[in-house]
Amino acid sequence: MRVPVEIEARAKALRAEIGHHNYRYYVLDDPEVADSDYDRLLKELQGLEQQYPELITADSPTQRVGGAPVAEFGEVRHAVPMLSLENAFTAEDLTAFDSRVRDRLESAAAIEYYAEPKLDGLAINLRYVDGLLVQAATRGDGTTGEDVTHNVRTLHSIPLQLAAGAPRILDVRGEVFMPLKGFKAMNARALDRGEKIFANPRNAAAGSLRQLDPRITASRPLDMFCYGWGAVEGWTLPERHSDVIAQLLEWGLKVSPEARAVSGVEECLQYYAAVGARRASLPYEIDGVVYKVNRLGYQRELGFVSRAPRWAIAHKFPAHEETTIVRDVEFQVGRTGALTPVARLEPVTVGGVTVSNATLHNMDELERKDVRIGDRVIVRRAGDVIPEIVKVIVERRPGDARAVRLPNHCPVCGSVVERVEGEAVARCTGGLVCAAQRKESLLHFASRRAMDIEGLGSKLVDQLVDLDLVKSLADLYGLEVSQWAKLERMADKSARNVIQALERSKATTLARFLFALGIRDVGEATAGSLAQYFGQLDRIMAASPLEIQQVPDVGPVVAAHVHSFFADSRNRDVVAALRARGIHWAEQEPKAAPAAGLVTGKTFVITGTLVAMSRDEARDLIVALGGKVSGSVSKKTSFVVVGVDPGSKAQKAAELGVAVLDEAAFLDLLKQR
Ligand code: IVH
Numbered sequence: 001m002r003v004p005v006e007i008e009a010r011a012k013a014l015r016a017e018i019g020h021h022n023y024r025y026y027v028l029d030d031p032e033v034a035d036s037d038y039d040r041l042l043k044e045l046q047g048l049e050q051q052y053p054e055l056i057t058a059d060s061p062t063q064r065v066g067g068a069p070v071a072e073f074g075e076v077r078h079a080v081p082m083l084s085l086e087n088a089f090t091a092e093d094l095t096a097f098d099s100r101v102r103d104r105l106e107s108a109a110a111i112e113y114y115a116e117p118k119l120d121g122l123a124i125n126l127r128y129v130d131g132l133l134v135q136a137a138t139r140g141d142g143t144t145g146e147d148v149t150h151n152v153r154t155l156h157s158i159p160l161q162l163a164a165g166a167p168r169i170l171d172v173r174g175e176v177f178m179p180l181k182g183f184k185a186m187n188a189r190a191l192d193r194g195e196k197i198f199a200n201p202r203n204a205a206a207g208s209l210r211q212l213d214p215r216i217t218a219s220r221p222l223d224m225f226c227y228g229w230g231a232v233e234g235w236t237l238p239e240r241h242s243d244v245i246a247q248l249l250e251w252g253l254k255v256s257p258e259a260r261a262v263s264g265v266e267e268c269l270q271y272y273a274a275v276g277a278r279r280a281s282l283p284y285e286i287d288g289v290v291y292k293v294n295r296l297g298y299q300r301e302l303g304f305v306s307r308a309p310r311w312a313i314a315h316k317f318p319a320h321e322e323t324t325i326v327r328d329v330e331f332q333v334g335r336t337g338a339l340t341p342v343a344r345l346e347p348v349t350v351g352g353v354t355v356s357n358a359t360l361h362n363m364d365e366l367e368r369k370d371v372r373i374g375d376r377v378i379v380r381r382a383g384d385v386i387p388e389i390v391k392v393i394v395e396r397r398p399g400d401a402r403a404v405r406l407p408n409h410c411p412v413c414g415s416v417v418e419r420v421e422g423e424a425v426a427r428c429t430g431g432l433v434c435a436a437q438r439k440e441s442l443l444h445f446a447s448r449r450a451m452d453i454e455g456l457g458s459k460l461v462d463q464l465v466d467l468d469l470v471k472s473l474a475d476l477y478g479l480e481v482s483q484w485a486k487l488e489r490m491a492d493k494s495a496r497n498v499i500q501a502l503e504r505s506k507a508t509t510l511a512r513f514l515f516a517l518g519i520r521d522v523g524e525a526t527a528g529s530l531a532q533y534f535g536q537l538d539r540i541m542a543a544s545p546l547e548i549q550q551v552p553d554v555g556p557v558v559a560a561h562v563h564s565f566f567a568d569s570r571n572r573d574v575v576a577a578l579r580a581r582g583i584h585w586a587e588q589e590p591k592a593a594p595a596a597g598l599v600t601g602k603t604f605v606i607t608g609t610l611v612a613m614s615r616d617e618a619r620d621l622i623v624a625l626g627g628k629v630s631g632s633v634s635k636k637t638s639f640v641v642v643g644v645d646p647g648s649k650a651q652k653a654a655e656l657g658v659a660v661l662d663e664a665a666f667l668d669l670l671k672q673r
Contacts, residue, residue, distance in 0.1 A: 003052045011055045014045040018061040019161060019252075026157040027254040059132055059161035064154050069213040069644065074147035076137035079171060079231035082123055083142060084307055085290060085314040091269055094291075097313045098265045101293060104302055104310065110264030111298075113291040114241045115271045116227060116256045118314050120285040121177030121205045124152065125230060131166035131251075133159065138209070142307060148209050152176070154218035159252040166251050171230030174253075178205040179284045182221025194364055194424040199390045200320075200380065201285050213644050215663075219611050223284070226253045240294045258282075261294055272315055279317060288316035317351070321380045321390060324348035326373055329360070329404045333412050335440030336520050337427040341366050341404065343377075343389055350381040358387040363406055364424035370394075374401035412436040431570065432472060439465050441518050445473055449524055450516035451508060454501040455494070463487045474577035477502055510537060510585045517575070520561040529553055530562065535588035537575070541566040549624035555613075556620035598669050600626035605633050607650055608643030610663050615643075621670060633658060641666045 018041050025031040025038070042061065049056045056063065088094045101111055123139040136152035137145040152158060155176070162170070178186075183201040190197045198204035208220035226248050238244060242261050249255050262271050268291050275289050293299055293311040302310040328344040341360040348355055358379050360366045371377065371389055376396040381387040406426050410417055415430030432438050442461045446453035453476075464470040464487075469479060484495035508516075514537075515527035522530070533551040534540045540548070540562070548559035565571050604622050606615050606629065613621075618641065619629045633640055633652040640653035640660050653660050661669065 003054055007048060007052060008055065011045060011048050011052075014041055014048070015057070015060055017041055018045065019059075019159070022061060022156060023159065023252050027159075027249075027252060029257075061160070063160070064156065064218070069215075070150055071212070073210070073212075075144055076125075076135065076140075076147045077144050078125060078137065078142070081142050081307075082125060082139045082145070082173065082230070083304065083309055085118075085312055086308045087288075088313050088315045091265075094268060094313070094315055095265050098268075101298075101302065101311065105298055112240075112261055112263050112294040113268055114245070114259065114294045115262045115268060115289055115291050116259035117275055117282070117286040118288040118290045118316075119175040119177050119225060119256075120200075120202045120287045121175040122202070122209065124148070124174060124176050124209075124224065126152070126158065126172045126174075126226075128162055128166060128170040128172065130168055131162040131164075133161070146210070150214045151209050151211060151217035154214050155222050155224055157223050157254045162251040162253070167232055168234030170232055170235070172226050172248060172253060173228040173230060174224050174226035174255075176205055176209060176222055176224045177201065177284050178208065178220065178222055181283060186220065191361060191365075191424070194422070196368070197361070197365070199388075215611055215644060224254060225256045227256065227259075227290070237296055239296060241292050241296060241299070242294055244296075262291075268315070276317055285320075286317070287320070288314050290314050320351050321378050322348045322350045322355075323376055323378050323393065324355075326371060326375045326377055326389075328373055329366070329371065331407060331411050333410060333428050333434060333436035333440075335437060335444055335518055337410075337430065337434065337437050338362075339406070339410075339417060339426045339428060343371065345377075345379065348379065350379060350387065353381060355379055355381055355387045358389045360389060362424040363419065363426055366404060372397065372401040372403050374398050410434055410436075432574075435465050438470070442470065442473065442476070444518045445476075445516045446505075447516075450512055451505040452512075453498075453505045455498050456501065459489065460487060460498070472574055472577065474574060474581050477506075477578075477581040477583075506582045506584065508583065508585050510535075510587065513537070513578075513583065513585060514540070517565070517571075519565045521558045522562060526551075526554060526558060532588075533591055535590040537587070539590055541572070541575075546624055549620070555617055556624070557617075602638035603628045603630050603636060604639050604641060605630055605637050605649055605653070606641045606643070608646035610641075610643040610666075612663065612667060618666075625670065639666075639669075 018038070021031065021033055021038050021041070045060070046062050049060065049062055086097070088097055098111065102108070105111075125137050125139070125145065126133060127135040133153065134149075135147065136149045137147055139145050153160065178201040180201060183198070183204050186204065187197040198207060204220070205222060208217050208222055211217050227245070229244065238247070242259075245255050245259065258275060260271070262268055272289050275286070279286060291313055293302065299309070299311040304310060325346040326343050327346055329341050330344060331339045332342050333339060340362065343358045343360055345356050345358060360369070360371060369389060369392060371392055374397075376393045378390040378393065379387055380390045406419065407417055409415065410428035410430055413428065413430040413434035413436070415428050415434060417426050418429050419426040428434050428437065430437060432441065439458070439461050442456075442464065443458060445451055446456040446461070464476075469483060470476055481492065481495045481499060484490055484498055485492050509531065511524075511528045511531035514522060514530055515524050529551050530540055530548075534543065543563070545556070545559045545563045548554060548562050549556060554562075599622060604627055606618055609615075610618055622629050630637065633649050633656060635656055635658075637653070637656075637658045640649060640658055642650045642660055642662055650660060
């Protein structure tokens with residue numbers, strides 16, 4: 001089929017427009033249009049390309065995800081070696097560096113440096129030929145790296161095509177990293193699923209780029225800042241390093257917004273202090289700042305020593321990691337009874353703060369890291385992340401190191417501790433009998449986004465529980481002024497204030513109430529969805545797990561937690577008591593049951609690994625929506641869902657002419673139901 005000229009022109013215009021919006025969104029962080037507008041453009045282009053596959057170009061924005069997995073990483077020899085940097089740890093180190101630079105250049109005047117944060121990720125070389133991204137490689141040993149083109153193409157902040165005027169050959173260098181928010185979310189998900197977590201964002205970034213399957217990389221939140229270049233052909237370099245960086249930005253590459261030119265050691269140190277002060281609030285990890293002599297003529301004159309340039313130096317911040325000794329491991333009990341092992345450490349200063357406790361997350365993590373009492377360990381504290389034990393220095397394990405055992409009984413209430421087969425988390429079975437769980441539940445119940453009981457903080461909650469004044473949530477509403485006033489740091493006036501706050505909290509919404517109950521895995525969003533879907537609490541309490549799964553974004557696990565919470569008569573009593581105390585909300589008519597959708601009555605076969613969910617989760621979703629899942633493909637099969645590394649079933653589907661869905665299309669179908 002020949003492509004009509006007007007269609008070809010439209011596709012080209014769409015590619016340019018989407019490319020522009022990508023740049024505004026991912027590189028400049030300053031979008032011009034709403035996400036929905038962007039999605040519409042992309043959909044239109046996808047539609048055209050589906051109709052006329054000849055339209056697909058290597059730089060099309062539709063080509064970022066879903067490339068085929070590779071069997072192994074190819075080797076790439078760098079046209080210009082990728083060097084490393086010399087380190088400075090003190091102001092004296094830096095002054096010595098600056099003197100060496102000035103001596104060599106025979107310059108008495110202050111040197112202009114280009115200063116920027118030193119990102120903690122991994123160095124990548126991007127090769128652009130006539131503006132088109134043709135290859136991406138890791139640094140490797142500096143001479144030869146690994147070909148990671150298929151993965152790097154999935155990073156939205158890396159342009160597949162540079163803006164007009166790009167040279168014939170341009171090797172751009174920079175750091176690929178994982179922003180902290182994405183890193184924390186990814187680890188939280190992994191913990192939930194009992195999977196291995198990454199020790200730090202650097203490892204997470206490296207692990208994500210070293211994937212044979214680009215779809216996995218695409219699902220990881222990676223970003224890149226460009227800070228240099230290698231081979232360049234067809235462009236005469238400008239005078240300054242900063243001019244090159246400005247030009248890279250013009251061509252569409254992302255560069256650090258923190259970078260700037262400074263003059264002499266004094267200003268370098270000021271820059272170091274200013275960036276250091278903001279280190280904890282930056283959205284990514286940095287381990288220092290880098291200063292580069294700004295004049296390229298000077299850079300050439302200075303040249304290199306062995307593997308590092310004489311014109312640049314990394315000025316490191318205090319390390320995020322230190323070693324210390326594990327004195328003991330204790331277990332803390334959380335709101336849902338989860339026992340978290342916490343290491344008590346020989347106090348050590350990490351990044352300027354004294355650390356004496358570190359979380360070990362759960363028993364699986366503790367066992368995986370094999371932390372024993374007496375061990376010498378590496379602890380890590382970064383930004384607002386809770387200090388963690390990265391690893392044990394096994395070589396230095398003392399002979400009398402003691403293994404940690406999960407207690408059989410809750411350290412707070414003495415109830416039996418249960419660890420469900422296959423689950424990472426051990427829990428105290430005491431429920432609200434357990435003072436630790438009661439305290440956490442009360443705090444959660446009172447929190448701003450739940451019942452919003454002003455003034456009811458941990459000081460009061462501790463006393464209420466320790467004095468046995470509050471055994472169940474509803475007891476909160478029954479205390480007299482005199483009982484409140486007797487508590488430490490309370491007087492008549494403050495007692496009345498709390499009571500008033502309690503009164504105010506009684507008029508609430510179903511969503512807030514559900515969230516406040518602290519049902520496992522029911523956060524604000526899920527509570528909102530449940531409230532909206534069912535409209536009335538009694539309907540939720542009577543719903544089967546399958547009915548609960550009909551709620552948008554609620555999977556089988558959450559549905560099971562909601563169901564078993566309300567199946568427990570103790571919880572039903574708490575709800576009844578709260579209602580009897582006058583807690584109320586406006587109930588709504590339930591939303592009409594969804595019309596029989598695209599899944600109802602259809603038979604699915606799933607083959608290969610899915611990225612967004614396990615096969616079991618996919619099966620449960622299909623069943624919840626009224627579909628069936630079968631193990632083998634036949635003419636009766638409606639859809640074959642193909643994940644990563646599919647088996648022969650994908651081929652069978654093609655032979656029988658059964659519709660094949662990739663994961664993205666499958667997820668779309670579920671949304672449309
Ligand atoms: S310049 C010839 N600038 O640090 C100069 N490197 O310790 C080579 N890095 O391999 C590097 N942020 O992975 C430079 N703003 C920055 C950097 C940076 C992070 C990394 C890079 C390099 C390592 C050297």
